[in-house]
Amino acid sequence: NQPCFTPDSKSILFSSQRDSQQTDIYRYDIAGKATVRITSTAESEYSPTLTPDGRSFSTVRVEKDSVQRLWKFPLTGGEPQLIMGHVDSVGYHAWVDDTTLALFILTQPFSLQIGNTRSGSIRTEAGNIGRCLQRISENRVLGYVDKSDSTRWMVHILMMNIGENVALLRTLPGSEDFACSADGTLFTGSEGK
Numbered sequence: 001n002q003p004c005f006t007p008d009s010k011s012i013l014f015s016s017q018r019d020s021q022q023t024d025i026y027r028y029d030i031a032g033k034a035t036v037r038i039t040s041t042a043e044s045e046y047s048p049t050l051t052p053d054g055r056s057f058s059t060v061r062v063e064k065d066s067v068q069r070l071w072k073f074p075l076t077g078g079e080p081q082l083i084m085g086h087v088d089s090v091g092y093h094a095w096v097d098d099t100t101l102a103l104f105i106l107t108q109p110f111s112l113q114i115g116n117t118r119s120g121s122i123r124t125e126a127g128n129i130g131r132c133l134q135r136i137s138e139n140r141v142l143g144y145v146d147k148s149d150s151t152r153w154m155v156h157i158l159m160m161n162i163g164e165n166v167a168l169l170r171t172l173p174g175s176e177d178f179a180c181s182a183d184g185t186l187f188t189g190s191e192g193k
Contacts, residue, residue, distance in 0.1 A: 001015055001016075002015045002046060004057070006027075006050065006054075007050060007054040010030055010031065011028060011029050012027070012028045013025055013027055013050075014048065015045060015048060015059075018037075022041070022042065022043060022044040022062075023045060024038070024039045024040055024041065024044075025037075025038045025039045025045050025048045025057070038073065039073060041061075043062055043063050043064060045059040045060070046060045046061075046062070047059060047093065049093060049094065049095065050095075053098065055076075056072045056074050058070050058072045058073075058095070059073065060091065060093065061080075068090050068091065068106070069082060069083075069085060069087065070082070070083040070103075083101070083117060084101070084117060084122070086120065087113075087122055090104070090106070091104040091105065091110070092104040092131050092132075094135050096135055096140050096142055096160060097140055099117045100115070100116055100140065100160070101114070102114060102125075102135075102142050102144070103115055103133075104129065104131055104133055109127055109128040109147075110127075110128065110131070111126065111127045111128075112125045112127075112158075125165070126146060126156070126158075128148040129145060129146060130144065130147055131176060132144065132176055132177045132178055134178065134179065134180050136180050137184075139161050140160040141157060141159050141161070142158045143155055143158075143178065144156055145171055147176065152170060153175075153176060154168070154171065155167075155168045155170075155171060155178065169186075172188055174190070
């Protein structure tokens with residue numbers, strides 16, 4: 001699950017649990033219809049996400065002590081690196097720019113935290129959010145779902161470039177996941193469609 005297209009759109013990265021008890025990251029080559037295992041670790045990795053430079057992917061790793069932190073793996077192979085090691089309980093994430101991360105943190109209720117990989121700083125932006133974090137544009141704009149009103153979930157647009165957080169539109173009932181096309185169109189699933 002949790003697919004992510006590579007920058008050239010020729011492959012998809014995804015997480016999968018195959019012959020073992022832990023989950024690894026795989027790459028599916030679309031033209032060749034071939035699947036290759038990218039990580040083979042004792043820990044489980046989830047949510048592969050391409051880094052802004054397109055040379056690596058970041059992933060949520062469930063470590064041996066059950067702590068969930070972000071790690072970065074080179075696409076061409078090599079040793080992984082821990083990202084913001086002081087931040088744990090990461091459920092999902094999205095890169096906003098080269099140094100800014102949006103983090104879905106497993107607090108009660110779930111929270112949106114914004115981290116800077118250069119300075120190590122982290123701040124809470126919102127509480128009671130959905131798991132979907134989407135970079136909307138290259139201008140430091142992030143989309144997420146605010147679930148603070150249990151009867152009216154809202155897609156919010158966080159415009160970090162100007163410091164505004166705007167409620168954009170209501171989600172379909174029970175839908176908290178969405179994707180955004182290059183032209184700004186939002187897509188979501190509902191009742192299997």
